[in-house]
Amino acid sequence: MTGIIGKKLGMTQVYDDKGRLVPVTVIEAGPCPVLDVKTNDKDSYSALQIGFGSKRAKNVSKAVLGHLAKSNNQENPPALIKEIRLEADSDKEVGSVLTVEEFSDIAYVDVIGTTKGRGFQGVVKRWNFGGGRASHGGDWERKGGSIGMCNWPGRVFKGKKMPGHMGSVQRTSQGLKVIQVRPEENILMVKGAVPGFNGGVVVVKKAIKK
Structure with missing residues (x-):
């Protein structure tokens, strides 16, 4: 698992397994369709190009619609497209979908976001x-x-x-503990705060220092 795009919904409190009250940030993570796969042989680097959200096709340029043809996302184009670098070639295929369920077995994550502008x-x-x-x-x-x-x-x-x-700069909160994963609601809860305002776009990755 490499990463997934999400939206910060806000903060709340939940009880952990030992009955302790934990402050958490609620993130709506995915689903993210795989739009393109970069490989070392073809592109000299490994990456996954994924989308998040949706927008009207009439508001998308013809160049982007043409790029979305091979992933069959022309009728429902994503509102946001990001590329996530990988250390090695991925086994994901174009057209597959990344969901928050990928984080079920991950204990710690890094969250990348844009801080509030002051x-x-x-x-x-x-x-x-x-x-x-x-x-x-x-x-x-x-x-x-x-x-x-x-x-x-x-x-x-x-x-x-x-x-x-x-403010309004990219920052990463590292080593945040995953408290809950709710695949049916596309919800990921992590302990502590993450950069940005409620409704801001974030990228969640597996922690590199844990």
């Missing part, structure tokens, strides 16, 4: 700066302070922590 933020919120004093003529409670002297270094170092766009 817009343009200052250094206190973006980098957790302490700021200046609020008394005795400070007048710089939430400012970043000096960023580079005139004489030396005479420039601003690359990577300097400064105000700017915060």
Whole structure:
């Protein structure tokens, strides 16, 4: 099993086997049709191209519809198409479907998502700066302070922590424990939080460090 595309539904609490209350994130994972299979012999790398969701065929370009012909998904094209890299060639065939049942025997997963966007933020919120004093003529409670002297270094170092766009970047939550798998509902529950807002697209893979 390599990975599956899903949608973050939100967080809740469930009881584990020992009666302990566990905070979990509910993910609607799959079903994901296999649209194309990349192999080392043909493409110089191994990967599976899978889809998720659905959209109207009239809203899909002719190029994409032509690509979907070999997987027989032209009438019900997926809303999202992603390619998941593999270490070796897969035994999956074009037209087969990946479901959340693939995770029934997996204990830990990595979840890839896009963090919530926070817009343009200052250094206190973006980098957790302490700021200046609020008394005795400070007048710089939430400012970043000096960023580079005139004489030396005479420039601003690359990577300097400064105000700017915060959030809306890809992040991975690693080693999340699988609490429940509900194949009949396409539901996967993992312990803890995952990146992104409710309704955001995530990719679930088998944990690489567990």
